Amino acid sequence: MKKFIARRLAIAVIVMLGASLLSFLLLYLAPGNPAHAILTAQLGHDPSLEEVAFFMAKHDLNNPFLVQCSQWLYMITHVNLGMSFRTGEPVLVEFIDRFPATFELASASMLIAVLIAIPVGILSALKQNSMLDHISRLVSLLGVSMPNFWLGLLLILFFSLKLGWFPCFGYGTLSHLVLPAITLGTGLAAPLMRLMRASMLEVLRQDYIRTARSKGLSEQVVMWKHGFKNALIPVITHMGMQIGHLLAGAVIVETIFAWPGVGKFLVDAIYARDYPVIQGFVLIIALFFVLSNLAVDILYTYLDPRIRYDVENGK
Amino acid sequence: MTLLSIQNLKAHFHTEDGAVRAVNGVDMDIEEGEKLGLIGETGCGKTVLGLAILRLLSENTTVEGRILYKGQDILTMSDHEIRKIRGKEIAMIFQNPLSSMNPVLTVGTQVAEPVELHQHLKKKDAMQRVIEMLKSVKIPLPQERVKEYPHEFSGGMRQRAMIAMGLICMPSLIIADEPTTGLDVTIQAQIIELMKEVLRDSGTSMLLITHDLTVAAELCDHIAVMYPGEIIEYASVRDLFKDPKHPYTRGFLDSLPDRGLKPIAGISPSLIDLPAGCKFHPRCSLATERCRKERPELIKVGIKHYVRCFLYD
Ligand SMILES: Nc1ncnc2c1ncn2[C@@H]1O[C@H](COP(=O)(O)OP(=O)(O)O)[C@@H](O)[C@H]1O
Ligand SMILES: [Mg+2]
Numbered sequence: 001m002k003k004f005i006a007r008r009l010a011i012a013v014i015v016m017l018g019a020s021l022l023s024f025l026l027l028y029l030a031p032g033n034p035a036h037a038i039l040t041a042q043l044g045h046d047p048s049l050e051e052v053a054f055f056m057a058k059h060d061l062n063n064p065f066l067v068q069c070s071q072w073l074y075m076i077t078h079v080n081l082g083m084s085f086r087t088g089e090p091v092l093v094e095f096i097d098r099f100p101a102t103f104e105l106a107s108a109s110m111l112i113a114v115l116i117a118i119p120v121g122i123l124s125a126l127k128q129n130s131m132l133d134h135i136s137r138l139v140s141l142l143g144v145s146m147p148n149f150w151l152g153l154l155l156i157l158f159f160s161l162k163l164g165w166f167p168c169f170g171y172g173t174l175s176h177l178v179l180p181a182i183t184l185g186t187g188l189a190a191p192l193m194r195l196m197r198a199s200m201l202e203v204l205r206q207d208y209i210r211t212a213r214s215k216g217l218s219e220q221v222v223m224w225k226h227g228f229k230n231a232l233i234p235v236i237t238h239m240g241m242q243i244g245h246l247l248a249g250a251v252i253v254e255t256i257f258a259w260p261g262v263g264k265f266l267v268d269a270i271y272a273r274d275y276p277v278i279q280g281f282v283l284i285i286a287l288f289f290v291l292s293n294l295a296v297d298i299l300y301t302y303l304d305p306r307i308r309y310d311v312e313n314g315k
Numbered sequence: 316m317t318l319l320s321i322q323n324l325k326a327h328f329h330t331e332d333g334a335v336r337a338v339n340g341v342d343m344d345i346e347e348g349e350k351l352g353l354i355g356e357t358g359c360g361k362t363v364l365g366l367a368i369l370r371l372l373s374e375n376t377t378v379e380g381r382i383l384y385k386g387q388d389i390l391t392m393s394d395h396e397i398r399k400i401r402g403k404e405i406a407m408i409f410q411n412p413l414s415s416m417n418p419v420l421t422v423g424t425q426v427a428e429p430v431e432l433h434q435h436l437k438k439k440d441a442m443q444r445v446i447e448m449l450k451s452v453k454i455p456l457p458q459e460r461v462k463e464y465p466h467e468f469s470g471g472m473r474q475r476a477m478i479a480m481g482l483i484c485m486p487s488l489i490i491a492d493e494p495t496t497g498l499d500v501t502i503q504a505q506i507i508e509l510m511k512e513v514l515r516d517s518g519t520s521m522l523l524i525t526h527d528l529t530v531a532a533e534l535c536d537h538i539a540v541m542y543p544g545e546i547i548e549y550a551s552v553r554d555l556f557k558d559p560k561h562p563y564t565r566g567f568l569d570s571l572p573d574r575g576l577k578p579i580a581g582i583s584p585s586l587i588d589l590p591a592g593c594k595f596h597p598r599c600s601l602a603t604e605r606c607r608k609e610r611p612e613l614i615k616v617g618i619k620h621y622v623r624c625f626l627y628d
Contacts, residue, residue, distance in 0.1 A: 101326035192621050200511055207414040214409075215480075217431045305464040306418055 001301075004309035005294070012290040017073075017287040020279055024072060027275055028065060034273035035061065037299040038085045038186060041272060059085065069254065072279065081280035086272055091280035095262060102261030105254070106246050108177055110239075112185030113192055118235070121196025126223065134136065136193065143190025148249055152183040152256040169258035180257040184249050188242055195238050233304050240296025244289040317383075318520050319345040319368070319405075319488060324380035325368050325389045325544075333585045339544035340380070341410070342613065345488065350514065350521045352531030352552075354567075355541030356583055362410070364541075368405055368522075370397050385486075391447040403433040406481040410493040414515035416465040423461025426480045433484050452509060475509065482513060484518040489514075492524045498519045509532050511627035532556070537619065540564050543584055545593050546613070549571060550620040560622040563595045593624070601626065 034056035039047035047055075056062050060071060075082055081091035124133045156168045159179060166178050203209065204227060212226040251263035258264065262281065269277035300307050325340035337360040345351050351362050354486050368382055370389060384404065389397060401563040406429070409415035415564060416425055426448065427441040439475040442461060449457035452475040465473055481489050494510065495503040511534060516523060525531050531538050531552070538555050539550040540563070548561040548620060559565045565580035581598035584590055593611055605625055613621045614628060 127379055127398075150531045207409065207411065208417040211407075211409055211415045211425075212417065212428075213401070214369055216398040216400070216432055217402075217428065218398065226417050226420070230417070233419075304419060306466050 001298075003307055005298070007111075008290075008294050008297070010289070014223070015290050016283055016286045020072070020076065020283040021069070023282040024069065024275075027273075027278060032273055034085060034117070034275055035058075037271075037273040041086070048068055076283065081283070082276035084269070084277045085274045086269070086277075091276050094265065094277060095281060097283055098260060098265050100263045101259060102247075102250050102254070102263060104177065105250055105259060105261060106243075108181035109184035109188060109249075110242075112181055112248065113188035114239075116186070116189040117192035121193040121235075122228070122231075124193070124197045124198050124224075125200035125204065133197075137197075140190040140193045143186050144151070144194070146187075148183060148187045148252050149256055151186065151195060152253055155179045155183055156256075168241050169256075171258075171260050180253050180259055183256075184253045187244065187249060190298055192235065192238060192242070194237050196231070199234045202225065203231040206230070229303065233300070236299060237296060240292055243292035244285075247285050247288065278314055283300070316347045318347045318349075318385065319343050319522075320381075320383040321364075321368070322381040322383070323486045324364070324367060326372060328373075329375045329377070331588075336589055337544055337586055338367065339589070341541075341544070341546055343539055343546055343549070345520050345522060347487070348518045348520055349378060349537065350351055350523065352523045352525065352535035352537040352538040353541060354525055354528055354538060357526055358586075359474050359541050359583065360544045360586070361526075361541055365407065365492050365522065368490060369405060370403055372405075388415055392508045399433075402429040402486070404486055405483045405488045405490065406484065407488040408477050408481040408489065408491040408494050410496060411468070413465060415477065416473065418419050418465060421462055421464055422468065422476050425465075425474060426461070426483060427565045429480065429484045434598060444450050445479070446481065448483050449476065451513065452476070452479045454484075470498055471505065472528070473507055474498060474502075478506075478510065478513065480526070482517070485517065486519065488520045488522065490522045492526070494523075495527070495530055496525070503530075510579075528567065540567065543589060543604070545594060545623065546596065546621075547623045548621065551611070552616075554617060554620050556621075558617075560616055560620070560627060561595075561624050562599050562601055562626075564622075566598075 009062045033052070036047065039051055039055060043051075060068065063071070072082075081095075083090055085092055120136050124136045127133055129231065156179065159165050161168065166175050168179070170176050209222060209226055212222045217225075236298045247263070250259075250261060251267055252265035253259065254261045255267050262285075266278065268274075269281070297309075301309065321341055321343045324338055324341045325336075328335040328337060339360075341364060353364065355361055362429075363372065367378055368389065370378075370392075372378065372387050378390060380390070384400065389400065390402070406476060416422070419475075419554070423442055423445050423497050426445045427436075430436045430444050431438070431441045445461055446457045449460065453474050454460055454472055460468070460472075464501075466475075468476060474494070478491075478494070481491070491510070494507050498506060514534070521534070523531055528538075535552060535561055537549065537551050539546045540561065542563050548555070548559070548564045555564065556568070559568055563579070565579075568574055569577045570579060579598060583595065584594060590597055590607075591610075593599070593606040594603070596606040599606065603625070609625075611623045611625050613623050616627050
């Protein structure tokens with residue numbers, strides 16, 4: 001197990017380096033000059049040529065590509081993500097300041113998704129082709145096909161502008177959290193529910209379920225003791241992979257609801273060509289992605305005893 | 316005394332292609348202590364018959380007829396009543412123990428379930444019972460192995476654990492579905508020996524489902540031969556080998572390796588589109604006009620020897 005984790009962490013480092021180099025390359029090739037963008041925002045008018053030149057020199061933006069690359073590599077290997085062009089604060093500090101808001105939104109959304117998807121998915125499977133099953137499948141199909149931003153705008157229109165139940169943007173109280181968490185949560189719930197249903201149906205067809213019934217066990221015991229844990233295995237995998245998408249979804253939802261989290265700051269940084277912030281955040285998000293996948297793989301060994309990482313070739 | 320009496324049992328599946336008529340009017344009795352072998356080609360409805368006895372068939376199935384267990388009809392019991400029969404009075408040993416055991420629960424947990432449920436044993440006492448039971452089916456180091464998962468067992472050991480799971484409540488009837496199929500020849504022989512041994516002393520009756528006549532001959536007193544959904548001959552093991560009556564039974568015996576390996580001409584009919592009259596007539600060299608039109612009844616041709624064929628009418 002230790003060997004497995006060590007190997008996965010080594011791969012994680014490579015993945016993160018790759019991701020941040022890629023984002024660096026994309027920015028380098030993208031049109032738009034950071035000096036111009038940031039100075040315009042800071043000064044309120046177009047900067048002069050001297051001001052732009054000074055900014056470029058100060059932030060080493062005139063160096064050749066490979067030199068900039070190695071400077072970036074040198075920095076991150078010394079746990080230094082640099083300073084934001086816009087705020088002048090260290091990127092890591094900017095991230096840590098905003099992370100709690102995103103974490104709050106992401107956990108609330110995940111919680112909503114799990115609370116909806118797992119029970120409804122299971123009920124839907126147990127009562128296959130019932131009214132409940134048809135309705136929940138239709139709703140989840142809608143949920144899968146409806147883009148996040150669209151649902152978010154609809155919710156704002158209805159619950160905030162029309163009914164006035166919840167504020168339409170901002171951060172701080174629980175009622176601020178409701179609409180963005182629902183927006184992000186239902187987007188997660190829809191595919192999760194479909195998977196839970198399909199997985200439960202698949203498990204109920206298995207021979208060992210018949211064996212369990214043949215012993216005289218009640219349907220509840222058959223479902224929960226014999227069915228549920230097996231059915232959960234693919235669902236957990238999916239949830240693990242969703243953590244990455246959750247952050248991507250947060251970018252959109254935070255922007256719509258002006259939620260002061262990592263996602264919104266990243267979007268603002270992209271508009272402003274704030275290179276260090278973009279690269280740093282991409283790096284940290286990649287880290288989350290890799291770590292959450294690793295956590296799921298480890299969780300796996302507890303859920304499914306057939307999976308052992310310490311056996312030679314025993315995957 | 317008759318333990319289980321199956322009367323005119325039918326089991327049909329409703330599928331998109333039409334009704335799959337897997338069991339078509341089976342009459343069969345199992346006496347107390349009797350070991351009855353149910354043999355027939357793959358796909359002739361043996362497993363379906365076994366599952367019907369415990370009401371384990373899927374929802375899309377119509378089951379008709381009567382299955383009297385100690386005089387009570389299983390088919391009209393409430394769900395609660397049938398659950399008291401399952402595992403306690405009638406237990407089933409399934410084909411393919413790997414897929415028939417839950418991959419995420421330990422073998423000990425799974426073997427213990429019937430006694431925890433029916434004899435209300437506490438976890439610890441149940442596990443003690445399981446260890447004794449695993450010892451009696453000759454699984455080495457049972458104290459260790461109860462904590463292992465099915466995939467950590469070899470095929471033969473898994474089958475032994477399945478047998479232990481079936482016998483742990485000392486049921487009156489055990490239905491064993493192809494208990495040796497899929498195992499190496501030497502392991503097969505060991506399992507047959509084991510079953511002989513565990514069944515010898517207990518008064519347990521057994522319905523042994525197999526396509527392998529030699530396995531049935533080793534373990535059973537009587538044999539029922541099935542041909543798409545019907546019992547076409549019933550006899551003691553000795554009579555069946557010495558004096559088979561039905562043309563299909565004769566053909567089946569001739570197809571055995573030590574009797575010349577001569578296969579029966581033609582193929583089994585489709586269960587969706589069964590022939591009228593005697594179901595064997597399209598493959599039978601002795602078929603007459605009557606065989607094409609009328610379904611023969613089971614005819615008594617000797618002591619405990621019955622055959623479904625007009626030749627003996
Ligand atoms: N749930 C089901 N739905 C439709 N057909 C089924 C179902 N279960 C079994 N059958 C069909 O019933 C026939 C008899 O199967 P089975 O009893 O398993 O044969 P065997 O004699 O080899 O045990 C097969 O043709 C099989 O395809
Ligand atoms: Mg079978």
